[in-house]
Amino acid sequence: FTSVNWNAAQTVTVTAAMDNDTDDETVTLSHSATGGGYSVTAAELVLMVADRTLGLRLTPDSLVVDEDSSATYTVRLLTQPTGTVTVTLGTAEGLTRSDDSLRFTTANWNSVQTVTVTATGDANAVSETRTLTHSAAGGGYDALMASLTVMVTDTDTAELTFNPTTLAVDEGSSGTYTVTLTAQPTADVTVSVTAGAGVTVVQDTLTFTSVNWNAAQTVTVTAAMDNDTSR
Numbered sequence: 001f002t003s004v005n006w007n008a009a010q011t012v013t014v015t016a017a018m019d020n021d022t023d024d025e026t027v028t029l030s031h032s033a034t035g036g037g038y039s040v041t042a043a044e045l046v047l048m049v050a051d052r053t054l055g056l057r058l059t060p061d062s063l064v065v066d067e068d069s070s071a072t073y074t075v076r077l078l079t080q081p082t083g084t085v086t087v088t089l090g091t092a093e094g095l096t097r098s099d100d101s102l103r104f105t106t107a108n109w110n111s112v113q114t115v116t117v118t119a120t121g122d123a124n125a126v127s128e129t130r131t132l133t134h135s136a137a138g139g140g141y142d143a144l145m146a147s148l149t150v151m152v153t154d155t156d157t158a159e160l161t162f163n164p165t166t167l168a169v170d171e172g173s174s175g176t177y178t179v180t181l182t183a184q185p186t187a188d189v190t191v192s193v194t195a196g197a198g199v200t201v202v203q204d205t206l207t208f209t210s211v212n213w214n215a216a217q218t219v220t221v222t223a224a225m226d227n228d229t230s231r
Contacts (some may be wrong), residue, residue, distance in 0.1 A: 001036070001147055003036070010162060013027050014029070014047060014050045016047075019068055019159075024048065024049065025048075025049045025160050025184060025212060026046060026047070026048055026049070027046075027047045027049055028044050028046055028047070029044065029046075030042065030043075030044050031043045031044070031045070031047040035073065037217045039172045041067050045158060046228045047110045050223070051122070054078060054079055054140065054141055054144060055077075055078040055079075055144060055146070056075060056076075056077065056078070056087065056134055056136060056141075056144060056145075056146040057075070057077075057146075057169075057183055057196070058073055058074070058075055058134070058146055058148050059073060059074045059076075060073060061148065061149070062148065062149040062150070062151070063117060063149070063150045063151070064150075064151045064153060064156060065117055065118075065119045065151070065152060065153070066119065066152075066153045067119050067120070067121040067152060067153065067154055068108050068119065068120065069118070069119060070116050070117060070118040071116075071117055072114050072115065072116050072117070073111065073114070073115055073117070073148060074112035074114050074115070075087060075102055075112065075113050075115060075134065076104075076109075076111065076112045076113065077109045077110065077141070079109075080106060080109050080110070080141050081104065081106060081138070081141055082106070082139050082140045083106065083138055083139040083140070084103060084104070084106075084138050084139055085103070085104040085105075085109070085136055085137070085138045085139040085140075085141045086101055086102070086103055086104075086107050086136070086137050086138055087101060087102040087103075087104065087133050087134050087135070088100070088101045088117065088134070088136075088137070089101060089132060089133070089134055089196055090131075090132055090133035090134070090135070091103070092130040092131060092150065093130065094119060094120050094128065094130060094152060095117055095119055095120070095130055095132065095152070096117070096118045096119070096120065097115055097116065097118075097132070097151060098115055098116035098117075099117055101177050102115070104125060104139070106139070110177025116159035117132070117154045119150075126154055126186060127151065127153050127154045128151075128152045128154070129148050129149060129150070129151050129152070130149075130150045130152060131147050131148070131149055131150070131159075132147065132148040132150060133145060133146075133147050134146045134147070134148070157182060157183065158181070158182060158183045158185070159181075159182045159183075159231055160179055160180075160181065160182075160191065161179070161180050161181075161182055162179060163177060163178045163180075164177060167221060169199075169221055169222070169223040169224065171220070171223050171224070171225045172223065172224070172225045173223060174220055174222040174223075175220075175221050175223075176218050176219065176220050176221070177218070177219055177221070178212075178217060178218050179191060179206055179216065179217050179219060179220070180214060180215070180217070181211075181214065184210055184213050184214070185209075185210055185213055186210070187210070188207060188208065188209050188210075189204060189205040189207070189208040189209075189213070190206070190207055191205070191207075191208070192204065192205055193206065193219055195211070195221070198223060198224045199221060199222065199223055199224070200221075200222045200224070201219055201220065201221055201222075202219070202220040202222075203217070203218070203220065206219070208227060
C-alpha cells in the first residue's frame with residue numbers, strides 16, 4: 001500500500017488443502033504491517049474451513065437383525081455434490097431392502113435417508129454375516145463406495161424331535177418311533193441310540209445330512225420278556 005493506493009482494496013486468495021478427516025475447522029490468518037506509521041499494526045482474520053471430503057456415511061456402520069425381522073440404517077453424503085447423486089444398493093443372500101437406490105440432490109444432500117433391511121429365515125441354525133454395498137454415481141461422487149456389515153442372528157434351535165414323544169411297547173413285542181432334526185446342519189449329524197436293560201433297537205445309529213435332515217428316520221424298539229409282572 002502506498003500513500004496513493006492506500007484506500008484501494010487488495011484481494012488475497014486463500015486455498016484450503018484437503019485432509020483425511022471429515023471435520024470442519026477454524027484457521028486464523030495473521031496480518032502484520034510495517035512502514036508508513038503501521039509498524040506496530042496487526043490484524044487477524046478468522047477463516048472457517050468447511051470440509052469437502054467426498055464420501056458416504058452409513059449410520060450405524062454395522063447392523064444386527066434377527067431372522068424374519070427388520071432393522072434400519074441411514075445414508076447421507078459427507079459434502080454437497082455438484083449435481084444429483086444416485087447411490088445404488090447391492091444385494092446379499094437372505095436379505096431384502098426397502099430401496100434399490102437412493103437419490104441425493106444439491107438441496108437434500110445433507111438429509112439422511114433411511115433404509116430398512118429384512119432378513120429372511122432359512123433352514124439352518126447358524127448365524128451369518130452379510131455385506132451390503134453402496135456405490136455412488138453423479139455429482140462428483142462417481143466410483144465412491146461404502147459397505148454395511150449385517151449380522152443375521154439365527155432364531156432356529158438345533159434339536160432332535162421324536163414322534164411320538166412317548167412309546168408303549170408290550171413285552172415280547174416291538175414298536176417304532178421317528179427321529180428328525182429341527183434345523184439344517186452344516187455337516188453330517190450322527191445320532192447314536194442306546195437302549196436300556198430289556199430293550200433292543202434295530203437302528204442304533206442314524207445319520208442326517210444337509211440334504212435329508214428333515215426326513216424322519218424310524219427306530220424299531222423291541223421289549224424282551226422277563227419273569228416279573230411289572231411294567
